[in-house]
Amino acid sequence: MTPGGVFVAVVVLLAVSSGPCHAAMTQTYVKQLYSTLTCAARRAGDLVTLEDGSTLVFRATAGKGGSVWSRYISVGRHDDGPLDRMTIPNGCLTVDNLNCCDRHYRSEVLDFWPSDDIDTVRLGVYKNGVEVQFAEFNGTGSNYKNWMSKSRLLSSSWTDLKTNPNNFLSLEGDGQNSRWRRVFISRNYAGCAADRGWLVALSRWDECDWTKNIGPYPAFLFSRKSTHAVWNTKGDVDTADVLAVTIKFKHNPTFRPSA
Numbered sequence: 103m104t105p106g107g108v109f110v111a112v113v114v115l116l117a118v119s120s121g122p123c124h125a126a127m128t129q130t131y132v133k134q135l136y137s138t139l140t141c142a143a144r145r146a147g148d149l150v151t152l153e154d155g156s157t158l159v160f161r162a163t164a165g166k167g168g169s170v171w172s173r174y175i176s177v178g179r180h181d182d183g184p185l186d187r188m189t190i191p192n193g194c195l196t197v198d199n200l201n202c203c204d205r206h207y208r209s210e211v212l213d214f215w216p217s218d219d220i221d222t223v224r225l226g227v228y229k230n231g232v233e234v235q236f237a238e239f240n241g242t243g244s245n246y247k248n249w250m251s252k253s254r255l256l257s258s259s260w261t262d263l264k265t266n267p268n269n270f271l272s273l274e275g276d277g278q279n280s281r282w283r284r285v286f287i288s289r290n291y292a293g294c295a296a297d298r299g300w301l302v303a304l305s306r307w308d309e310c311d312w313t314k315n316i317g318p319y320p321a322f323l324f325s326r327k328s329t330h331a332v333w334n335t336k337g338d339v340d341t342a343d344v345l346a347v348t349i350k351f352k353h354n355p356t357f358r359p360s361a
Contacts, residue, residue: 148182152196156349158195158197158207158347159212160206160207160212160346161194161195161203161206161207161344161346163194163204163344164321164342165317165319166204168320169282170305171274171303173208174208175247177213179208180212181194181207181209199230200231212246213246215244215245217243217244220242220349220350222238222240222241222350223239223240223244224239224348225347226345226346227324228345229341234324234342235324235325237257237300237301238257238258239254247273247274250272250273252268252271260330262330267289268287269289269290269291271286273285275288275303281308282304283302283303283304284302285302286302287302288300294311295334297312297333299325299330300324301323302333303320304316312339317341322343322344323341324342
């Protein structure tokens with residue numbers, strides 16, 4: 103790209119940038135934009151590869167609004183296009199919360215989901231930049247919606263997840279009766295005060311007190327224990343900053359997202 107092209111791109115960047123993340127980081131983007139547009143490490147169409155070699159395919163940010171589930175299943179709407187990669191905050195391309203992120207990042211990989219090439223899928227929740235809990239699943243032969251299931255569970259930081267029953271263990275979770283409990287790993291319902299589980303992404307509150315007064319939504323509740331927790335027990339339950347889905351390939355993927 104020519105310097106004139108870079109100038110045009112800077113104008114576009116400044117025109118589309120808004121909100122606290124972009125206001126704080128625009129200068130950094132402008133300084134880095136020339137290298138970004140001339141073969142930067144994360145060009146449009148590139149996979150977002152993390153330090154452990156895994157590929158980031160979805161990253162939900164607490165408090166940014168909207169439904170995590172709706173964003174996840176929005177086929178054709180992703181953040182890998184040229185304009186998206188020019189304007190997306192760097193914090194959205196990591197799994198920690200140490201840099202600003204203004205959206206729920208969705209990779210085009212979810213639209214293609216090369217299941218024959220996928221080894222494992224990891225669901226992790228992060229607080230203050232550190233993964234605090236995870237569950238890992240067999241991704242081979244799955245699709246982008248059904249990999250999160252009890253039959254595919256390989257390992258977890260929650261030691262009782264494999265052996266305990268579940269009334270929900272899925273991405274879709276419980277959307278009935280005005281509930282917005284997605285990415286839901288629930289042990290059982292026993293009346294709001296005694297509901298138990300491991301993880302839930304709440305897009306809004308519902309009839310149970312444990313879904314309320316937890317800050318802006320979406321909120322990611324997780325058991326801090328090595329086992330499931332009663333959602334209503336404050337000391338055993340915490341909120342995460344980031345919920346991320348990463349995959350590990352068996353080998354280099356045989357597809358390439360479009361630029």
